[in-house]
Amino acid sequence: MERPAFLRPAAGERPVTLAKTRFRCAIYTRKSTEEGLDQQFNTLDAQRAACEAYILSQAGEGWECLPEFYDDGGWSGGNMDRPALKRLLDDMSRGRIDIVVVYKVDRLTRSLMDFARIVETFDSNNASFVSVTQAFNTTNSMGRLTLNVLLSFAQFEREVTGERIRDKIAASRARGIFMGGNVPLGYDLGDRKLVINETEAETVRHIFARYLELGSIVALAQELDREGIRSKRSTARNGNVRGGLRFTCGAISHVLRNRVYLGEAVHKGAAHKGEHEAIIPKKLFAAVEAKLAGNRHRQVTRKTRAAGCPLTGKLFDADGHPMRPSFGHGRGRKIYRYYVSETLLPNGRIGNSDNMGGQRLSAERVERLILDRLACLLPAGTVPQDLFGMIERVDCRGEELRIAIEAAALAADNRCDDMLAGRAQQIDPAACIVGNQLRLSLDARATRRGRTIHARVHLLDDAEKRQALADLVRASHRKLAELGASPLDPEHHHEMTPPVNEWSRLRIPVGFLAPDIQKALLQGTARAGLDPDLLLSRDLPLEWEAQRRFLGMRGQ
Numbered sequence: 001m002e003r004p005a006f007l008r009p010a011a012g013e014r015p016v017t018l019a020k021t022r023f024r025c026a027i028y029t030r031k032s033t034e035e036g037l038d039q040q041f042n043t044l045d046a047q048r049a050a051c052e053a054y055i056l057s058q059a060g061e062g063w064e065c066l067p068e069f070y071d072d073g074g075w076s077g078g079n080m081d082r083p084a085l086k087r088l089l090d091d092m093s094r095g096r097i098d099i100v101v102v103y104k105v106d107r108l109t110r111s112l113m114d115f116a117r118i119v120e121t122f123d124s125n126n127a128s129f130v131s132v133t134q135a136f137n138t139t140n141s142m143g144r145l146t147l148n149v150l151l152s153f154a155q156f157e158r159e160v161t162g163e164r165i166r167d168k169i170a171a172s173r174a175r176g177i178f179m180g181g182n183v184p185l186g187y188d189l190g191d192r193k194l195v196i197n198e199t200e201a202e203t204v205r206h207i208f209a210r211y212l213e214l215g216s217i218v219a220l221a222q223e224l225d226r227e228g229i230r231s232k233r234s235t236a237r238n239g240n241v242r243g244g245l246r247f248t249c250g251a252i253s254h255v256l257r258n259r260v261y262l263g264e265a266v267h268k269g270a271a272h273k274g275e276h277e278a279i280i281p282k283k284l285f286a287a288v289e290a291k292l293a294g295n296r297h298r299q300v301t302r303k304t305r306a307a308g309c310p311l312t313g314k315l316f317d318a319d320g321h322p323m324r325p326s327f328g329h330g331r332g333r334k335i336y337r338y339y340v341s342e343t344l345l346p347n348g349r350i351g352n353s354d355n356m357g358g359q360r361l362s363a364e365r366v367e368r369l370i371l372d373r374l375a376c377l378l379p380a381g382t383v384p385q386d387l388f389g390m391i392e393r394v395d396c397r398g399e400e401l402r403i404a405i406e407a408a409a410l411a412a413d414n415r416c417d418d419m420l421a422g423r424a425q426q427i428d429p430a431a432c433i434v435g436n437q438l439r440l441s442l443d444a445r446a447t448r449r450g451r452t453i454h455a456r457v458h459l460l461d462d463a464e465k466r467q468a469l470a471d472l473v474r475a476s477h478r479k480l481a482e483l484g485a486s487p488l489d490p491e492h493h494h495e496m497t498p499p500v501n502e503w504s505r506l507r508i509p510v511g512f513l514a515p516d517i518q519k520a521l522l523q524g525t526a527r528a529g530l531d532p533d534l535l536l537s538r539d540l541p542l543e544w545e546a547q548r549r550f551l552g553m554r555g556q
Contacts, residue, residue, distance in 0.1 A: 021062045026070060026097045027051040028088055030107045034074035044071050047103040054132045055101060063099070077110035078158060080117075089118075092125045100129040110158045115148075170267055177265070177275060184260050185232040186279050194260075194276035201279045203229060207247075207255055208280055208288055215291060217249045217256075224252075256288050309337060309363055310388035316395050317341040317359040323396070325363065337363035359396055370394075370403070372531055373427055373442050376552055377410055377420070392437060400441045407438045426550050466524040468532040473521050476511035479504050487511050506536045514544035517553055527552055 029047040036042050048069075055065045068091070072084040085108075091097050100122070102108050108129065109115045122128055178194050186204040187194040206229075207220065214220050224247045231251060233244040255261075262285055263278030264271045309325040317323055323339040341358030367388070374387055390409040395402040410420055424431035424440050431440035480486060483497040483504075513521075513535075520526040534551060541547050 023061070023063045023098045024066055024096065025055050025063050025099045025101050026066050026068065026088060026091070027055075027101050028070045028072075028084065028108065029103065030072040030075060030077065030082070030084075032074070032076050037073045042073075044073055047107065050103055050132050051101045054130070066097070077106055077108075078114075080109070080111075080114050089121055092121065092127050095125070097125075098127055100127065101132065102129060103132050105131050105134060110155055183232070183234065184258060185255060186261065187276065194274070196277055196279060200232060204255065204261060204279050207252065208261075208284055211252075211256060211288055212284075212291060215295070217252050217295075221247055221249050221252055253292075256292060259285075261285065309339070310385070311339060311363070311367065311391070311394060314391055314394055315339050315361075315366075316393070318395075318397050319343075320395075321358070323359065323361065326360075339363050339366065361396065366396075366401070369442060370401070373534075374403070374405075376427075377405075377423055377438075379410060400443055402439070402441050405438045405440075407433050407436050410438060426552065465530065465532060466526070469521045469526060469530065469535070470524065472507065472510050472532055472535055473513075473518050476507045476509075479507055480511045483508075509540050510535050512542070514547050517544075517547060517551065520553065 027048050029044045029051075031037065031043050037044070048071075052065055055063050070084040070088045072082045075082045075084075088097070088100065092100070100108075105115075109118060178189070178192060183189050183194070186197060186201040188197045189195070207224070210223065211217070211220050214223070229247065231243045231245050231247060234242050236242060259266050259271050260274070260276075261278060261280040262282060263274050263276060265274040266272075311323075312325055313322070315323040319341075321342045323341055324345060326338045326340040326345070328336040328338065339359075339361045341360070344358035344360065370391070371385075371387060378387060387405075390406045391403060392406055393404045407420060420438060421431060421433050424438055428440040428442070431438065433439070477487075511518075517526075530551060530553075541550050547553075
């Protein structure tokens with residue numbers, strides 16, 4: 001009689017077979033530095049060999065080693081932006097990996113925070129990892145606790161190592177030892193020490209001496225460029241050549257402030273006696289330092305002045321280049337403000353070639369023009385200077401200023417966009433609202449002098465404006481009399497001799513303004529800020545009520 005068994009099939013039944021589960025295993029290896037990676041059998045190969053042997057020992061459990069290599073050579077464990085690790089996690093998210101095998105846990109990461117994120121990624125993709133030399137199981141809480149403790153020590157070791165290295169560098173710099181980095185101009189590196197390169201040292205001395213004479217880093221940079229003097233050239237280990245470029249203002253400033261030329265070693269703001277020889281004597285370095293400090297004070301003063309230029313960053317020339325504040329000095333220390341195209345500035349970022357145009361505008365005249373013409377748009381409770389804060393952009397296009405103003409800021413006293421546009425069209429008939437911007441243009445005729453466009457903005461003070469308005473009315477009536485016409489005799493207007501020039505054609509309509517308007521102009525009682533150029537506009541209406549709206553004199 002046959003004894004029954006657990007795995008032995010009964011008579012007439014099919015034999016029972018155990019289903020074999022397949023686990024796809026990926027091996028990840030890492031080394032912090034590139035040292036020794038060019039050897040025939042390096043540490044990455046050793047890690048992979050140990051992992052392959054472990055996977056082979058688990059072949060009875062269905063473990064299979066994937067052929068893909070996930071090797072990060074020369075990558076720190078504190079950096080998660082590793083190419084092989086990113087590729088590993090990407091393949092895991094695609095369902096191609098079941099188990100990640102590493103030689104040690106710190107090969108995966110040395111950061112506790114990064115490890116927590118990696119474990120979450122493993123869990124979300126139903127994957128786990130195994131350390132060959134450390135028995136861990138991430139599927140239970142005890143295994144996770146053990147891993148967290150281990151990684152805490154790994155992170156602690158990494159931080160202690162960093163502190164030890166920083167302390168070593170600080171101690172070495174305190175003794176004047178060169179601890180690596182870019183070799184400064186004027187020196188070469190020999191036996192871990194800075195050795196003077198006489199050719200480059202002459203360039204350094206020339207830079208210091210010329211700065212004292214010129215007093216300007218910008219002028220010095222231009223001079224060095226003309227003389228063909230270039231920055232230090234160096235060749236990296238991979239053969240790439242760096243340097244040999246034009247001296248920028250920043251590079252020159254760094255040279256002039258670098259205390260290494262005094263024979264000092266500087267670390268975190270503290271200067272120590274260096275092992276290398278000095279190139280610049282202390283007296284010359286101190287003189288340059290004082291000159292830089294004086295120029296710095298003037299730069300701060302200029303920046304303070306620039307704050308008084310409200311169109312800074314908003315004004316652009318005809319080519320779309322920004323117009324920056326510039327200052328001139330007259331007699332009695334009077335300061336004149338200008339807006340200058342960036343292309344005309346000595347240190348302009350766009351260029352300064354001889355064939356490049358540009359514009360110079362009197363800041364005071366442009367700002368007064370905008371205030372005088374647009375102040376009537378401001379809502380109640382605001383002052384004229386508030387207008388500059390509402391302006392978003394001003395383009396100077398030769399004969400006109402194209403202005404974009406934030407419509408919402410002007411809408412407080414203008415109940416709707418149509419009302420705002422209507423008021424703006426009294427200034428510029430083509431004014432309109434586009435999106436949240438009120439766009440309009442002001443006349444600002446310009447003349448060209450050489451390569452530079454100068455705005456010819458005619459601005460007068462209030463007394464001069466009143467006189468100019470009265471003169472316009474009188475000139476119009478004189479011209480009408482010369483042509484045989486009178487506003488009081490409309491029946492004979494057809495007999496009037498046509499005007500022969502633009503000057504006459506622009507002034508004749510002034511004589512046909514509404515009587516109350518002409519009276520106010522002659523008596524000097526017209527609204528403040530009324531510009532004489534507005535009377536010469538081609539868009540001056542014929543109807544008296546329309547004229548009052550156009551000139552803003554409805555209450556006259």
